[in-house]
Amino acid sequence: MEKKEKKTLLKDIADKVGVSTALVSYTLNNLEKEKRVGAEIAKRIREVARELNYTPNQIAQSLRKGSTKTIGLIVADIANPFFGSMARFIENEATSMGYNLIIGSTDEDSVKSAALVETLINRQVDGFIIVPSDNCENQIKNLVQNKVPLVLVDRNIPGITASFVMLDNYKASFDAVSHLIQSGRKRIGMIAYKSSMTHMDERIRGYSEAMEMNGLKNNILVREVRHINIENDVQNAMDEMISPKNKIDAVLLATNQLSLKGLYFLMKNNIKIPEELGVVGFDENEAFDFFYAPLTYIKQPINEMARESVRILVDQINGIKNVSHIRLIPQLIKRKSS
Amino acid sequence: MEKKEKKTLLKDIADKVGVSTALVSYTLNNLEKEKRVGAEIAKRIREVARELNYTPNQIAQSLRKGSTKTIGLIVADIANPFFGSMARFIENEATSMGYNLIIGSTDEDSVKSAALVETLINRQVDGFIIVPSDNCENQIKNLVQNKVPLVLVDRNIPGITASFVMLDNYKASFDAVSHLIQSGRKRIGMIAYKSSMTHMDERIRGYSEAMEMNGLKNNILVREVRHINIENDVQNAMDEMISPKNKIDAVLLATNQLSLKGLYFLMKNNIKIPEELGVVGFDENEAFDFFYAPLTYIKQPINEMARESVRILVDQINGIKNVSHIRLIPQLIKRKSS
DNA sequence: CTGAAAGCGCTTACAG
DNA sequence: CTGAAAGCGCTTACAG
Numbered sequence: 001m002e003k004k005e006k007k008t009l010l011k012d013i014a015d016k017v018g019v020s021t022a023l024v025s026y027t028l029n030n031l032e033k034e035k036r037v038g039a040e041i042a043k044r045i046r047e048v049a050r051e052l053n054y055t056p057n058q059i060a061q062s063l064r065k066g067s068t069k070t071i072g073l074i075v076a077d078i079a080n081p082f083f084g085s086m087a088r089f090i091e092n093e094a095t096s097m098g099y100n101l102i103i104g105s106t107d108e109d110s111v112k113s114a115a116l117v118e119t120l121i122n123r124q125v126d127g128f129i130i131v132p133s134d135n136c137e138n139q140i141k142n143l144v145q146n147k148v149p150l151v152l153v154d155r156n157i158p159g160i161t162a163s164f165v166m167l168d169n170y171k172a173s174f175d176a177v178s179h180l181i182q183s184g185r186k187r188i189g190m191i192a193y194k195s196s197m198t199h200m201d202e203r204i205r206g207y208s209e210a211m212e213m214n215g216l217k218n219n220i221l222v223r224e225v226r227h228i229n230i231e232n233d234v235q236n237a238m239d240e241m242i243s244p245k246n247k248i249d250a251v252l253l254a255t256n257q258l259s260l261k262g263l264y265f266l267m268k269n270n271i272k273i274p275e276e277l278g279v280v281g282f283d284e285n286e287a288f289d290f291f292y293a294p295l296t297y298i299k300q301p302i303n304e305m306a307r308e309s310v311r312i313l314v315d316q317i318n319g320i321k322n323v324s325h326i327r328l329i330p331q332l333i334k335r336k337s338s
Numbered sequence: 339m340e341k342k343e344k345k346t347l348l349k350d351i352a353d354k355v356g357v358s359t360a361l362v363s364y365t366l367n368n369l370e371k372e373k374r375v376g377a378e379i380a381k382r383i384r385e386v387a388r389e390l391n392y393t394p395n396q397i398a399q400s401l402r403k404g405s406t407k408t409i410g411l412i413v414a415d416i417a418n419p420f421f422g423s424m425a426r427f428i429e430n431e432a433t434s435m436g437y438n439l440i441i442g443s444t445d446e447d448s449v450k451s452a453a454l455v456e457t458l459i460n461r462q463v464d465g466f467i468i469v470p471s472d473n474c475e476n477q478i479k480n481l482v483q484n485k486v487p488l489v490l491v492d493r494n495i496p497g498i499t500a501s502f503v504m505l506d507n508y509k510a511s512f513d514a515v516s517h518l519i520q521s522g523r524k525r526i527g528m529i530a531y532k533s534s535m536t537h538m539d540e541r542i543r544g545y546s547e548a549m550e551m552n553g554l555k556n557n558i559l560v561r562e563v564r565h566i567n568i569e570n571d572v573q574n575a576m577d578e579m580i581s582p583k584n585k586i587d588a589v590l591l592a593t594n595q596l597s598l599k600g601l602y603f604l605m606k607n608n609i610k611i612p613e614e615l616g617v618v619g620f621d622e623n624e625a626f627d628f629f630y631a632p633l634t635y636i637k638q639p640i641n642e643m644a645r646e647s648v649r650i651l652v653d654q655i656n657g658i659k660n661v662s663h664i665r666l667i668p669q670l671i672k673r674k675s676s
Numbered sequence: 677c678t679g680a681a682a683g684c685g686c687t688t689a690c691a692g
Numbered sequence: 693c694t695g696a697a698a699g700c701g702c703t704t705a706c707a708g
Contacts, residue, residue: 010702020679025703038677058460059406060701063397063684070440070461077426081624084422088415091443100457102408103441105429119438122396123408260624267628286419286598287625290605347685358695363687376693398685401700 008052016048017041024049028056062124069099071313072120074113074130077105082256082283082302083131086153089306090129097314099126108227110135117143127313129153134196149316153309155199156325163316165309165326169199172298172330173206176252176280179296179332181214185250185278188216189241191234191262192254194224203254203282221246225258234261242271250278250338256285263291278338296338299331346390354386355379362387366394400462407437409651410458412451412468415443420594420621420640421469424491427644428467435652437464446565448473455481465651467491472534487654491647493537494663501654503647503664507537510636510668511544514590514618517634517670519552523588523616526554527579529572529600530592532562541592541620559584563596572599580609588616588676594623601629616676634676637669 014021019041027037027045062068071094075083091101102125104116113136120128127149132140137157143150144162156164180188190207192200204222211220221241225233241248253259259281271277273293281288281297288295305328312324352359357379365375365383400406409432413421429439440463442454451474458466465487470478475495481488482500494502511528518526528545530538542560549558559579563571579586591597597619609615611631619626619635626633643666650662
């Protein structure tokens with residue numbers, strides 16, 4: 001408990017015991033190879049190490065070993081509860097495997113993403129877990145070419161042979177829309193993000209095909225809003241959808257944030273849920289529980305997503321070359337809003 | 339864009355240009371000292387560096403310089419939106435000053451906290467921003483003794499000369515309770531965490547003194563719940579408070595999570611807000627907006643808190659020895675629930 | 677069973 | 693104006 005001013009070095013132990021630093025290093029690390037070291041000496045080394053409160057300087061270890069035991073986690077925004085809890089699950093899993101996390105947020109901006117990737121590369125992270133943003137294909141491609149261990153999470157980038165772990169987004173909105181239709185809704189709108197990422201495409205495709213398969217092709221109505229202008233865009237999209245011209249009787253909100261903004265609009269405008277409008281959202285959010293008509297939503301298995309992504313990444317770091325594509329099953333939590 | 343398999347080293351540039359690595363290092367780093375280097379040579383070095391896509395290996399730099407440009411951020415739980423957004427603001431500020439963040443969560447558990455501190459020390463972080471948990475005094479004391487740059491955020495530990503940035507917690511609940519009293523409430527209860535941390539004490543003290551100053555000393559009713567059993571404890575505390583024996587007409591919920599659990603209870607039990615019970619919560623949460631009676635809450639200036647803590651930490655890292663104690667002003671956002 | 681030595685990729689006094 | 697060399701704190705072949 002009473003550490004000294006200066007950190008204890010391997011050399012301090014070696015000097016005190018009267019052996020070489022090599023021996024100390026061997027003893028403290030390779031328990032199995034310990035035949036190298038006399039039992040007596042080994043014991044003494046360990047004693048002194050504890051006494052001096054020795055802990056290895058990881059930076060020196062990293063430089064020597066070429067491995068930092070660090071994972072770079074790049075998400076859209078760590079303040080977004082969806083990514084926050086994902087980060088937490090990833091943290092738990094990483095910790096249990098001896099890794100720490102350096103976390104960065106992109107705000108869905110490929111410039112920030114590029115800066116982050118470069119910084120983390122220079123920091124010699126052993127691998128990346130990345131929520132890719134629009135237009136970051138080149139960055140990812142580069143990492144893959146350079147054989148940097150990498151797994152994409154939440155979204156993938158087609159045409160790049162990288163591992164990914166994500167929701168079965170098609171099924172997610174297909175199920176949601178099927179559920180709305182079964183509850184008698186016919187004019188179902190969808191609000192999504194304008195994005196080149198396939199997870200959005202898949203969510204839209206799930207919606208569209210569910211509509212088509214139920215003979216509601218003519219009622220398909222999708223609006224894509226911009227991240228940078230989410231507030232206004234959602235408002236306009238909603239306005240348009242509930243206008244007499246379209247008059248939707250249900251709406252699918254394609255992400256956590258869109259669900260929040262959508263609900264907000266509906267509340268402000270006194271739209272009666274579920275009587276006038278059925279609503280299904282995406283991702284869990286504490287706020288969904290407090291809406292007067294608790295929101296029906298598509299629940300992502302975030303913990304599993306986190307676990308799998310760390311597992312796959314660590315495998316890669318350890319030299320296993322498989323590319324894994326994992327699509328997790330969404331769960332539709334039916335509540336009052338639909 | 340077309341990086342090679344192997345990362346470019348200083349030596350690669352030196353070889354190609356035909357100078358020593360020293361010269362390359364000087365050129366690429368100390369722009370001011372560049373008189374050292376012939377203008378021609380300097381230009382050539384820079385060209386080649388760009389051509390080979392050179393970026394320095396930060397681990398090697400760190401080992402040599404004894405500085406990692408990394409901040410260890412220890413929070414209670416990164417999945418908690420309060421800490422999530424705090425982390426985000428800290429990230430922004432740190433990035434702008436050239437630092438990266440290694441983030442860890444303690445779950446308010448001093449054992450996890452100790453493990454985290456040790457890991458981050460071994461990783462040679464340049465400094466810590468810590469949300470201290472119960473019983474972590476010794477860890478903090480140790481860091482301070484060892485002159486590790488450090489700032490406590492959100493909470494402080496009395497008796498330790500460490501910088502801190504936190505809310506004026508006394509004022510926060512004093513204002514909240516005064517507001518409730520002005521709205522005609524008299525039997526005001528408070529639900530807090532059982533904690534040895536002073537931020538809780540201060541919140542309770544602000545509540546108590548506001549009650550006393552308004553002649554409501556006899557109505558003081560505080561229940562402290564445990565983190566590990568928050569769900570049940572809040573329920574029991576609430577049950578007791580609304581029971582005929584106590585029959586509170588308002589309640590102050592002393593944190594983000596307590597507010598959430600409290601609201602949940604009130605919803606389940608069909609307590610009419612604000613008619614039967616006035617409610618004031620702590621910290622922003624998207625969920626507060628969606629409660630049928632939007633919650634009155636104490637807003638913390640999280641961005642300012644984040645900014646100040648990074649600024650103070652970086653000053654310390656740069657050798658400035660001041661100990662700063664900053665208490666930020668809370669803002670009471672009055673809405674329908676009170 | 678044990679130690680001297682090289683090396684990870686940088687930076688920076690030191691000497692010229 | 694420039695280079696050879698030491699050193700940050702470790703690990704690990706190599707030699708004995």
